[in-house]
Amino acid sequence: MAVRVATADFDVSAEIAALTAGRTDIGAVVTFTGLVRGEAHGKSLASMTLEHYPGMTEAELARIETEAHARWPLQASLIVHRIGPLAPGDAIVLVVAASAHRHAAFEAAAFLMDYLKTRAPFWKKETATDGTGGWVDARDSDTSAEQKWQAGQ
Amino acid sequence: MTIRLLYFAWVREKLGRSEEIVTLPPEITRVDALMAWLAGRDDVHADVFGRPGVIRAAIDQVHAQPSASIAGAREIAFFPPVTGG
Numbered sequence: 123m124a125v126r127v128a129t130a131d132f133d134v135s136a137e138i139a140a141l142t143a144g145r146t147d148i149g150a151v152v153t154f155t156g157l158v159r160g161e162a163h164g165k166s167l168a169s170m171t172l173e174h175y176p177g178m179t180e181a182e183l184a185r186i187e188t189e190a191h192a193r194w195p196l197q198a199s200l201i202v203h204r205i206g207p208l209a210p211g212d213a214i215v216l217v218v219a220a221s222a223h224r225h226a227a228f229e230a231a232a233f234l235m236d237y238l239k240t241r242a243p244f245w246k247k248e249t250a251t252d253g254t255g256g257w258v259d260a261r262d263s264d265t266s267a268e269q270k271w272q273a274g275q
Numbered sequence: 276m277t278i279r280l281l282y283f284a285w286v287r288e289k290l291g292r293s294e295e296i297v298t299l300p301p302e303i304t305r306v307d308a309l310m311a312w313l314a315g316r317d318d319v320h321a322d323v324f325g326r327p328g329v330i331r332a333a334i335d336q337v338h339a340q341p342s343a344s345i346a347g348a349r350e351i352a353f354f355p356p357v358t359g360g
Contacts, residue, residue, distance in 0.1 A: 156360055172359070173284055175352060178336035203359060215360050235360060241338065243352075244359025245284035257285045260356030 123191065123199050125183035127174060129206040132216050141198045141220055148197045152227040154217040154235055160210030162258075165250040172205045172214070175243035179203070186237040190219070193233065194226040201234060203244060236267040276301070278345070280313075283354035286330060289323050299345075306332045307341035309351065324353070331356060 134153055142148050158170050183201050190199060200218040208214055215238070219230035240260075249255035281294045303312050307327070314324035324330060332339045333352040345351060 174359070175281070175283055175333070175336070175354070178333055178352065181336050182338075239360040240357065242359050243283065243333070243354065243357050245355065246358045247284070257355065258358040260358050264360075 123187045125201045148220045150224040150227040151220045152231040156215040168251045171247045194230040239264040240268040279350045281352040
């Protein structure tokens with residue numbers, strides 16, 4: 123289990139290689155990469171800035187990872203989230219779930235993202251190319267996705 | 276009780292500060308009471324803290340409900356619903 127909050131970009135292949143190095147018990151690695159879209163509310167996005175709560179962010183991501191490991195037989199996992207200014211097309215988040223078999227890895231990766239979306243203390247601020255912008259509102263659909271796991275569906 | 280308050284995102288921007296140290300009256304024992312106390316400071320605070328359900332809280336870096344006790348807390352953070360990922 124590992125979490126990392128950083129301004130630097132990540133290399134998905136390098137992260138998978140590091141996670142699986144020297145191991146033969148991992149049969150499936152699922153990764154999810156989130157990217158900054160170039161459009162928001164019908165406007166062209168110039169940039170996005172990610173703010174977070176240092177200390178709680180790492181603690182909350184670790185709690186989310188622990189919960190995933192309690193629910194699925196995971197051999198390894200990783201969450202990387204970027205902070206600071208980002209441009210359209212930039213990678214923003216990486217989730218990696220490794221297991222002996224694919225189903226656990228797929229489900230755990232989805233779970234990690236759904237929980238991260240509603241619990242990890244990050245906030246996005248958007249600036250459009252016309253100079254307008256502001257803090258992004260939370261989505262009800264993200265809360266629904268998290269509650270689905272709580273209901274055991 | 277003396278406690279450290281932290282503010283994030285638009286809560287931080289509206290209040291014009293990212294943190295402060297406050298000394299609370301002894302009758303303030305829960306998150307919701309603390310928010311009501313903060314809302315009573317001035318119009319800006321009333322605008323931020325006077326809307327139950329909008330602002331989220333964390334006690335010592337763990338998510339907390341409005342009814343949560345703040346007894347023994349070192350650090351309480353207030354912020355909008357999170358939007359990472």
